[in-house]
Amino acid sequence: MRLLFHLFVFLIAAVSLSAQVAVETAPDFTVKDVDGNQHHLYDYLDNGKLVVIDFFTTNCGPCQTYASEVSASYEYFGCNHGDVIYLGINWGSDNDLVRQFDSIWGAYYPSVSGLQGGGNAVVDLYQVQSYPTVILIAPDRSILNNHIWPPEAVNINAEVLAAGGIPMSCTVNAGLHQPETEERLQVFHPDGGAVHIVPSGLQGKVYRLTVHGADGRLVFDGSPAASGHSLRLAGGIYVAALTAEGRRSAVSKFIVP
Known part of the structure; x- marks a missing residue:
């Protein structure tokens, strides 16, 4: 062995x-x-x-x-x-x-x-x-x-x-994938497998909130509510992402025990 x-x-x-x-x-x-x-x-x-x-x-x-x-x-x-x-x-x-x-x-x-x-x-x-x-x-x-x-x-x-590369500040809103910094996602665990996902810093844009499992499976897709969303999920790793105008504004990775 x-x-x-x-x-x-x-x-x-x-x-x-x-x-x-x-x-x-x-x-x-x-x-x-x-x-x-x-x-x-x-x-x-x-x-x-x-x-x-x-x-x-x-x-x-x-x-x-x-x-x-x-x-x-x-x-x-x-x-x-x-x-x-x-x-x-x-x-x-x-x-x-x-x-x-x-x-x-x-x-x-x-x-x-x-x-x-x-x-x-x-x-x-x-x-x-x-x-x-x-x-x-x-x-x-x-x-x-x-x-x-x-x-x-x-x-x-x-x-x-x-090789001679020079560090420099990342240009915000450069038209690529760089996320904005005002918006946030917070994930709370009130009990057991329940999670409460709360967005903050939302601006005058049309937002979309998605939650994926580590295997890429979509478990939530909808418009974010200011009061947040409560979900009951099986144990595992998840990623909540907030997008606006086709670009990601915030992301939060979390674990459900």
Whole structure:
């Protein structure tokens, strides 16, 4: 039994180490993100930008876990308004599923779906072996790191800083995924499996409140009431998201015991 356990640990480590792209020089591509914006890799590189790419799938547990970490690094370097560009390249999903992934798991950087944005072709071009794979590309087209692991903000930031990336404030309301700061969602647990979700700071906009389970299942979808919404949920991890005018304004992750 102990031998089997050590073999299992070895196999997991081997999978982690092999999670990378199989090219050393970045091939060019042009893709369109879920908001309809076009991204041409060599245009960014020719303008002296570093480029961080997060290759992901929407049903991958580690991809879900690390999406918010990549977002934190994206914000640290200016939300694509500095000398570092961040892109999420999906394999296998359409725009709607990628938007849902972004909303639930906190991916604020531009995301490209596999089916409609051209992500599948890029994944094939880079010979991505597993997910998530986060890479760093230099302006001279060399791939400086083909597997930043684990893709936590501190690790991504260290690689980008070493390559000359300059931190800067994230521009608010820059037209990408950056959420506004006035609106809030608070989650209270009055008893047992009951939760009370209360929005605050609402402005003169049309809002939508959604609650998803960790498996992506939608458990609530409606207009937020100022007094809040009481829901009785099974135990697990949930994400409440407040959106307005097609953009996320607030999010709150919570656990129901």
